[in-house]
Amino acid sequence: MRPIPLSIVLSGFLFLPASIDTSPPRGFTAESGRTEREWESKFATMPDPAHMREAMRRLSARPHHVGSPYDKENAQWILAQFKSYGWDAHIESFDVLYPTPKERLVEMVAPTVYRAKLEETTVANDPTSGQHAEQLPPYVAYSIDGDVTGPLVFVNYGVPADYEELERHGISVKGAIVIAKYGGSWRGIKPKVAAEHGAIGCLIYSDPRDDGYAGGDVFPKGPMRPAQGVQRGSVADMPTYPGDPLTPGIGATKNAKRLQVSEAKTITKIPTLPISYGDAQPLLAALRGSLVPAAWRGGLPITYRFGPGPARVHLRVISDWSLKTINDVIAKIPGTTEADEWVIRGNHHDAWVNGAQDPISGLVSELEEARALGTLYSQGWRPKRTIIYAAWDGEEPGLLGSTEWVETHADELAQHAVAYLNSDTNSRGYFGVEGSHSLEKFINGVGRDVIDPETKLTVNKREQLRTIRNGRTEEKKEARDREDQRIDALGSGSDYSSFLDHAGVPAMNLGFGGEDTGGIYHSIYDDFYWFMHFSDSSFVYGKALSQAAGISVMRLASADLLPFAFTNLAETSGQYVKQLKKLRDSVSDQIAERNRSIDEGVYAATSDPRDPIFAPAKQEPPPQFDFASVEKAVESLDKAATAYDKAYASALSGSNSDASRQAALRSINGKLLQAERMLTSTEGLSGRPWYRHLLYAPGFYTGYGVKTMPGVREAIEQHQWKKVDPEISRVADALSREAKLVGQLAEELDHLK
Numbered sequence: 031m032r033p034i035p036l037s038i039v040l041s042g043f044l045f046l047p048a049s050i051d052t053s054p055p056r057g058f059t060a061e062s063g064r065t066e067r068e069w070e071s072k073f074a075t076m077p078d079p080a081h082m083r084e085a086m087r088r089l090s091a092r093p094h095h096v097g098s099p100y101d102k103e104n105a106q107w108i109l110a111q112f113k114s115y116g117w118d119a120h121i122e123s124f125d126v127l128y129p130t131p132k133e134r135l136v137e138m139v140a141p142t143v144y145r146a147k148l149e150e151t152t153v154a155n156d157p158t159s160g161q162h163a164e165q166l167p168p169y170v171a172y173s174i175d176g177d178v179t180g181p182l183v184f185v186n187y188g189v190p191a192d193y194e195e196l197e198r199h200g201i202s203v204k205g206a207i208v209i210a211k212y213g214g215s216w217r218g219i220k221p222k223v224a225a226e227h228g229a230i231g232c233l234i235y236s237d238p239r240d241d242g243y244a245g246g247d248v249f250p251k252g253p254m255r256p257a258q259g260v261q262r263g264s265v266a267d268m269p270t271y272p273g274d275p276l277t278p279g280i281g282a283t284k285n286a287k288r289l290q291v292s293e294a295k296t297i298t299k300i301p302t303l304p305i306s307y308g309d310a311q312p313l314l315a316a317l318r319g320s321l322v323p324a325a326w327r328g329g330l331p332i333t334y335r336f337g338p339g340p341a342r343v344h345l346r347v348i349s350d351w352s353l354k355t356i357n358d359v360i361a362k363i364p365g366t367t368e369a370d371e372w373v374i375r376g377n378h379h380d381a382w383v384n385g386a387q388d389p390i391s392g393l394v395s396e397l398e399e400a401r402a403l404g405t406l407y408s409q410g411w412r413p414k415r416t417i418i419y420a421a422w423d424g425e426e427p428g429l430l431g432s433t434e435w436v437e438t439h440a441d442e443l444a445q446h447a448v449a450y451l452n453s454d455t456n457s458r459g460y461f462g463v464e465g466s467h468s469l470e471k472f473i474n475g476v477g478r479d480v481i482d483p484e485t486k487l488t489v490n491k492r493e494q495l496r497t498i499r500n501g502r503t504e505e506k507k508e509a510r511d512r513e514d515q516r517i518d519a520l521g522s523g524s525d526y527s528s529f530l531d532h533a534g535v536p537a538m539n540l541g542f543g544g545e546d547t548g549g550i551y552h553s554i555y556d557d558f559y560w561f562m563h564f565s566d567s568s569f570v571y572g573k574a575l576s577q578a579a580g581i582s583v584m585r586l587a588s589a590d591l592l593p594f595a596f597t598n599l600a601e602t603s604g605q606y607v608k609q610l611k612k613l614r615d616s617v618s619d620q621i622a623e624r625n626r627s628i629d630e631g632v633y634a635a636t637s638d639p640r641d642p643i644f645a646p647a648k649q650e651p652p653p654q655f656d657f658a659s660v661e662k663a664v665e666s667l668d669k670a671a672t673a674y675d676k677a678y679a680s681a682l683s684g685s686n687s688d689a690s691r692q693a694a695l696r697s698i699n700g701k702l703l704q705a706e707r708m709l710t711s712t713e714g715l716s717g718r719p720w721y722r723h724l725l726y727a728p729g730f731y732t733g734y735g736v737k738t739m740p741g742v743r744e745a746i747e748q749h750q751w752k753k754v755d756p757e758i759s760r761v762a763d764a765l766s767r768e769a770k771l772v773g774q775l776a777e778e779l780d781h782l783k
């Protein structure tokens with residue numbers, strides 16, 4: 031047990047959110063900025079850690095996965111909360127394909143027999159860990175049904191590079207069942223890559239080196255994964271498209287036209303199950319063959335070998351493939367003068383089991399924001415724009431609730447959406463932001479107005495100092511000298527994906543973290559007991575998240591001029607182009623070195639005849655690519671963005687009461703709503719048209735991890751040389767469209783002086 035220091039408990043209540051800065055927030059005139067800051071300082075005192083704690087206890091009291099009784103009860107309860115806060119709220123339902131397990135079997139049939147337990151056991155003291163009747167047993171959603179037996183092969187993390195290593199050892203996984211560690215990629219990549227290499231089944235286990243005893247005491251003594259803990263999750267091919275596998279690109283409404291299950295592209299090709307390290311150990315210990323490379327070894331007290339065999343495994347997975355109903359809770363505060371512009375905020379409410387950390391730690395912050403905004407409304411606060419708060423269902427199996435909602439409302443979103451702000455989990459530590467770089471300046475402004483509860487620095491300052499401590503030389507320099515702290519690009523893994531990647535709505539993901547570790551992710555031990563012992567138990571970071579997200583929403587909803595800025599977007603795009611040129615050169619160097627080493631006989635000479643390693647195949651070196659068009663586009667975006675910034679500053683110095691000025695601002699705001707969409711293409715990315723953003727996408731072979739300028743980057747990474755130049759042109763066109771729009775807006779703003 032880790033006692034909670036009293037100082038932290040108290041700081042939650044002593045915190046005084048005096049605005050540190052009195053200048054108008056980005057997008058506000060002096061006059062409206064003053065009013066905004068007054069409302070914000072009222073707002074900042076309101077999120078209440080005691081309410082968050084109680085809401086977490088309530089929402090995580092029973093398992094609440096998609097289709098479960100408590101999932102529905104939670105949706106109803108959340109709906110009632112929004113209504114009690116004065117919001118106009120309703121439930122929007124969809125019917126989605128969501129398989130739940132009927133039969134699960136993992137059995138080693140040779141050289142000895144071992145039947146995997148495939149269950150997580152009750153832990154003394156943890157009252158909800160024993161709710162077995164309501165828990166989903168460990169499984170992964172969207173594994174195809176199957177019953178297979180074959181030799182076992184250990185494939186490390188199961189990413190493409192691991193299969194190259196296997197090949198060099200002369201090991202094929204054709205006809206084999208692979209066992210991969212969690213980590214190194216999103217889990218759905220593992221069965222996908224295994225099937226591409228001819229495997230017939232896939233097991234995924236949590237190695238104790240990654241989130242078990244190597245990182246601390248295991249639960250319940252500590253926060254880390256115990257021997258029987260299993261990570262559930264989705265293995266749908268989300269880099270192809272997320273959401274309901276049967277309704278890609280359209281909402282899964284009652285009468286939607288659905289694919290047959292056999293036609294759904296995102297279901298795995300081979301049966302897949304997750305197992306604990308308790309169950310993995312006897313299987314791995316029974317493998318023979320060469321020792322794996324040092325980097326592949328985990329933390330189990332065994333010798334890690336590749337196989338194949340002599341361990342043979344029988345794997346059987348059968349699911350119930352019926353449609354299930356998901357319930358999104360959607361709540362609104364109407365805007366006044368700009369009611370047609372929507373500021374959207376969301377966090378999911380479904381969990382794999384009890385889910386105190388994932389997702390309730392984020393949801394309770396969102397609910398407290400909603401309560402506070404409702405209170406402000408009753409006191410006379412009126413946002414210009416409409417605010418929409420969503421509690422999504424079905425995030426865990428595949429971003430179902432948010433994706434189906436976005437697909438259903440795609441046309442409205444294209445006209446009305448200002449931005450989407452997401453959170454998912456929250457814990458103690460540093461303010462993490464990923465998202466659209468046109469919002470980088472804006473969120474830096476918010477981060478300078480929120481206080482870190484542990485250090486009393488602004489959350490922006492604390493993050494800056496962390497970068498100075500941990501960053502490479504160049505990052506340290508930037509953290510010290512650059513006006514704004516950099517935000518990372520968004521990959522996938524939570525509900526922002528469909529907004530940003532599909533609908534072209536600027537999006538950000540916000541959350542605190544970096545101080546708590548844990549190994550309970552997607553297990554029955556992610557519950558109230560765990561959270562109250564090992565995470566933000568005083569909910570002071572829950573309050574900080576409410577402040578950061580709530581203030582962001584308030585500013586976006588009432589700004590005179592929407593607070594986008596494009597200089598950071600231009601600069602970041604320029605960085606991406608530089609990275610791509612470097613990537614081309616380093617890939618070229620690697621291929622040249624590899625080909626030369628093969629010619630020199632390096633591999634043949636250094637292979638141990640008793641444990642041979644084969645030379646890799648020769649590869650075709652890349653040609654030079656023509657980056658000129660995209661460099662030119664970045665330059666024109668930079669020029670337009672600089673002009674915009676200049677005009678922006680003077681445009682907001684005028685008076686609020688001038689009607690023609692108000693009309694002009696309104697027209698500019700309307701056009702700003704289209705800015706992020708300039709960076710998308712209706713044809714989408716090559717081979718995965720659902721993904722339309724040309725700057726950001728989850729990697730086809732990484733899953734969660736982002737690929738920036740994905741068309742270009744993945745063509746280079748996958749050595750598809752002919753595709754590179756056309757992809758560069760597409761990005762150049764997108765950036766040119768953006769530059770043109772921003773340039774026009776700069777001129778319009780200039781006339782306002």
Ligand SMILES: [Zn+2]
Pocket residue numbers: 378388389425454455524
């Ligand atoms: Zn989550």
